[in-house]
Amino acid sequence: MEKRKKIMILGAGRGQIGLIKAARRLGYHTIATSIAGDYPGFKLADEICIADIASPEEVYKAAAEQNVDGIATACMDVGLKALSYSCQQLGLTGLSQQAAQISNDKRIMKEFFLRHDVSTARFWKLSCEEDFQQAMQELSLPLIVKATDLGGSRGIYVCRSKEEVLKNYHKTMAATAKDYCIIEEFLEGYEFGAQACVYHGEVLFILPTGNHVYMTNTNVPVGHYVPLYEEDRVLSQIYEQAEKVIRACGFDNCAVNMDMILHNGRVYVLEATGRAGSNCLPELISIYFGIDFYETIVQIAMGVTPDKLSYSQNSASSAGIGKMIISRKAGVIKKIINNSQPDEQIYDISFFKQKGDSIAKFMSSKDCVGQIVVKGKALGDCEEKLDQIMENLKIELEDGDAC
DSSP: OOOOOEEEEEOOSGGGHHHHHHHHHTTOEEEEEESSSOOHHHHHSSEEEEOOTTOHHHHHHHHHHHTOSEEEOOSOSTTHHHHHHHHHHHTOOOOOHHHHHHHHOHHHHHHHHHHTTOOOOOEEEESSHHHHHHHHHHSOSSEEEEOSSOOTTTTEEEESSHHHHHHHHHHHHHHOSSSOEEEEEOOOSEEEEEEEEEETTEEEEEEEEEEEEEESSSEEEEEEEESOOOOHHHHHHHHHHHHHHHHHHTOOSEEEEEEEEEETTEEEEEEEESSOOSTTHHHHHHHHHTSOHHHHHHHHHTTOOOOGGGOSOOSSOOEEEEEEEOOSSOEEEEEEEEOOOOOTTEEEEEESOOTTOEEOOOSSGGGOOEEEEEEESSHHHHHHHHHHHHHTEEEEETTSOBO
């Protein structure tokens, strides 16, 4: 019997579940790699590897010992440096170390944007209160304070006064591992995104996606939808800026996730990273094109050329909505009631928490209770189905409240 090729999946949390399942469907031996913990990916993979995926040397050592044929991750940035370093050392297919560094540091990312004429907000690096005084002379309120190394909307605060900027600067510095953060002009407008995929320098697709957001310290995406209906002049800007981002950051052999905003008729890029977006975005890409996008990510990692012809709009289900299940209260789950029956429009209903689990009041994507993904011929069909599911869903807490 021919020996199965091995793929190392960096991370074992909910964001890697689709990736592990796809790799197994494609016949690969899966190695879920993470620090020790009760992660769902450990239960699904063929093998477990305990390693810190934030450590390039540790991951490289483990990948070399396992003699893997590919390394992949999705929906989070923490393993990108280790992935790129290990791929380079082992001669595997993956994004470059420069692209991984850009993905993990918003300051470096912004500098590359400006250097390559990507439309983005003005910003300033803050290392001390003296920097703050100078920045306040150069930038206009409102401002947003950002940790450059954290994901999931952590360490990010919208500020509408100098006092708020200074207070949140100290809060951000307490959360970041860096000795600096950035502040940038807060562009108010309509937020959305774009997903893309690049293999050996060829852009397989660029797909504009809509956002559902929830306001905490800043706007946090709690879901997405496709397609994004916008005027042609806006869509042309999205494609133009997405192409610039891909070339500026050197994204290649990877998925690309971009956050954008329409401000005063102009598209600005907020952030970009060299991996698939989270919160249902891989599922929505799959629905829109009628493929399995997790399988594409696996194929790229294994050096297998994806079928570009697959990336044309799927006529059967060309619209989709993904929504995270969140709680506005903290507590312990007493009961989850889901009375929805399976049908062709329901792509996925998953719960990340179960009876007896503690849940937090929603502040960032790590606080999600579950997700719902629906599909249809038009967004109206999807919205109607989503409303039906939400009506049939109830999560009770032990204190008697519903979340």
